Amino acid sequence: MGHITTPPPPPAVFRIVDLFAGPGGLDVAADVLGHQVTGIEWDGNACATREAAGLDTFRGDVRAYRAAFFPRAQVLTGGPPCQTFTVAGHGAGRRALDQVVGYIDRLHEAVRTADGDWKRIFRTWRAISEELRRKAVLAEEVKERKRGIEARRAVTRKALQRALEDLGTPGDEIRSVLKSSRAERNLDLKDEMLETLVVEFDTLGVELHECRQQLEELGDERTGLVLQPLWWVIERSRRPGSNAYEAVVLEQVQAVMPVWEKYAEVLGTLGYRTRTQLMLTEAFGVPQTRKRAVLMARLGETEVSEVAETHERYRSRNVPSGAPTRGRAEPPLWDLGEQSTDRSPKAAWVSMEAALKKARGIDPELPDRPAFTVVSNYGTGGDPGARGRRDHDVPSSTITGKVSRNRLCHKGTDIDLPRFERFAPAEAGVLQSFPVSYPWRGSDRSQQIGNAVPPRLALHVLRQVLEPGLGHEEARARAEQAVSDLENWRPPSEPVRARTHGDLAGHPLTGR
Template sequence: MSHIENAPLSPAGFRIVDLFAGPGGLDVAADVLGHQVTGIEWDSEACKTRGEAGLDTFKGDVREFRAIFFPRAQVLTGGPPCQTFTVAGHGAGRRALADVLKYIEQLHDAVRAENQSWKGIFRTWHRISEKLRSKEREAEKVKARKREVEDIRATKRRAIRKRLVHLGNSDDAAKNILKELKDPQKLEFQDYELKGLLKELSDLNDELVKLKDELEELGDERTGLVLQPLWWVIERSKRPGSTPYEAVILEQVPTVMPVWKEYAKVLATLGYKTRTQLMHTEAFGVPQTRRRAVLMARFDPIAFANKTHPGYLRKVSESHMHYQPRAEQADHLFSDAPEKDESGKSKEKWVSMEKALKKAKEVAGNLELDPPPELHDRPDFTVVSNYGTGGDPKLRGRRDHDTPAATVTGKISRNRVVRKDNGEHLARFSSAESGVLQTFPVAYPWSGKDVPQQIGNAVPPRLALHVLRHVLEPELNDEEAEKRLEQATTALENWKPKKPVEVLEREDWDKHPFAGR
């Protein structure tokens, strides 16, 4: 049974279902704002963190759940995995994006068709789902064959190396020949056995190329996942006996913005005011430069009833300045005025790594956490990224202590931290520190395996505070909204986990408080 069963909502509280919920970035923000959230997450390690944090969670594939499972949920949020679109400049990424946009258009046609019944809309979704499932099953077969061919190829390469050594080459020479081997059949060897092995290796290479092409044509299984939130909104809006969500909030990497814009068209047809916004995290108090594509929607029952265009939501106001690398700052030293928001108020300066980590140490001391989180005292430092820049893997990105962090990814634990003055190696970022750079509370109970990946995949909670406040509390004026955010930010920094809870399974849904009418 869910632990939120008897938890009363605050006066402005909402019941939220968070799809692809991760370790809880949006959920912990919603919690400090007084909302009730249940998340659906397939990754068992992220679920362990959520359980330790006391966050209501269902473990499972979102596709195994339905919007009708949670009729009492009022808000839908989520960030479907869309890594396939991050290669939008390549053929596979372009095709995946084109496929998703095509499916969204088909759903939109079904939704806006005159006299279209719920059964007709559902049949459209069923056809899309079946096509995607068929592609996924075929892709699994191709992947299995690809793994088999890769294993055979590895065996052939070992046999070639052994034969090269047998023919008088040194072990290093044999390794170098294999390392440079691109077209085995073009190598000239008199040895009959070696020529046969090279021919077999060439054939295996050709088959692998064909298998990779097949996988690109079949597409990524995550293509279907990005459609899930849209279907949940359609189901709640069009299925007889259901009521539309009051609000929808979705976020992902910038390359997903074309998907959100097509989503927004469908949501407008369903009676939602919408807004898509590319958000720079440092402009919302996150000590990290990161960009997120966000879709926000609020249901307008009058527009829905009258079948008129509901209009648009306002943009979320930025509270902090944008970060500019030092090489670019010189151009702005003599600017006429600091950055200002839409109301004309000057923005705060972005938050540096040093400031965020220092504040985390103060908070941890005040909370008297047991055990205390791993927080290091460091002199002025520079973070050397695990990634290369400008296409050069040897040219590592660098950020100093008094600037925001570069985008926090699953590789953050591999970033080197060195003294700024002499390059001496310092302690790398701990899980607690990495979480703080994503604006998770210093007391967040990171659990399970591959914690850096959990942190890198998460929604920055402070960004979520701004978006949730903006969409769910539009009645607040600027002064009230600013005060609300200040209080929520303080509550987020000082947040401590509730009692750990058991992660629920799909079969528990009918006993959940959001399932009851």
């Protein structure tokens, strides 16, 4: 009698709510894994893309929704805005980070000491929300005053410039005066009208500086948005009649890692096993170097393991032969001494050329370029004239909202490629690991692409967190199939209309 092998049961299907969902990087990854995902997104352009991609969407500010609106969601994911943390360690970014960490500590203290008293926890959240609201209102008032000062100073600046020109002041001296925060220090004030203009110019400069300081102290209203996922987890875990999320996955730029580590402390108190991981996108098959800070959590006793890298890390090359001397190769983005503990064989990182060639096999309309060098819109090493450069046969630099400004030149030169001197949205999406057929819609498509979660990275994270019981070979086969499905994904023939706050009734996650 032959041996009958019973195939393993298919992985469980999870219902996911994705906060700050963007154009759908995590959502399309969840879709190819077979999960049901609903995203909340305020940006109309990103919502237009999501509609064309057939992704279930609620349009609006995350703060207008609550975890209680979606009681059937089993998993929470998200990537709150990161702009205020990208300069963490310097000035406003450091203060924003410290402020959020302080709010998290307050919430954690309430959770630890409330002894199940939901009203006490909620009062803490309401106090934080009101504090943030007052700061946002005051910040708008300061911004309005700042705009008025800037308009008046611009008029005064022109009048001062004309007065100096009439007196025969050399051009370089005029420029120096107009750039100075205290013009009077650079002038011999003998003309009465000139003195009046200089005093007014300097006074407005002082007022402008005070406004900027106030705005830094008040912080950006987006700073408070990073607290939203944590509050949703707390609400589902402590609000009477609610069931805690089975899993949580959050990702953002590297600067947000201290926030995720604080989150992990609170989630531990709420009964989750957690792990934070700094992930290098090219080490997971994304044809781009990019660092992402990821928080993963499972409710109960299931350990959350590190997501094993599938590809080699990229090491920056030296300046290519023939490269213009005014540019230079991009420096390494991290210390390669920081090695993964995983020692299993890895594939080579994926180059721009390899990714775009595979995409052309799916969509022959993509341009077939000769060997090229990407010249970044950004300067490197603090020198605006020294543009970062990457050749076609290595991974792309980090894809940002300015990807459409990057120039494509003949390899090793500064000579633009005719007709194909910029990446099309479909190509930029491919370098972010989106399917080549992803239907980018609306305006600011480069910004949508640059802000998105790389789907291939999201795929590996979701598979690891939501399917922890798979064996090594089964998990690898599952991931390989999902990657293939992602690359060959196609949008539906008909778009899906995004819902609004008033369209909760009848939705699968609402129970209404």
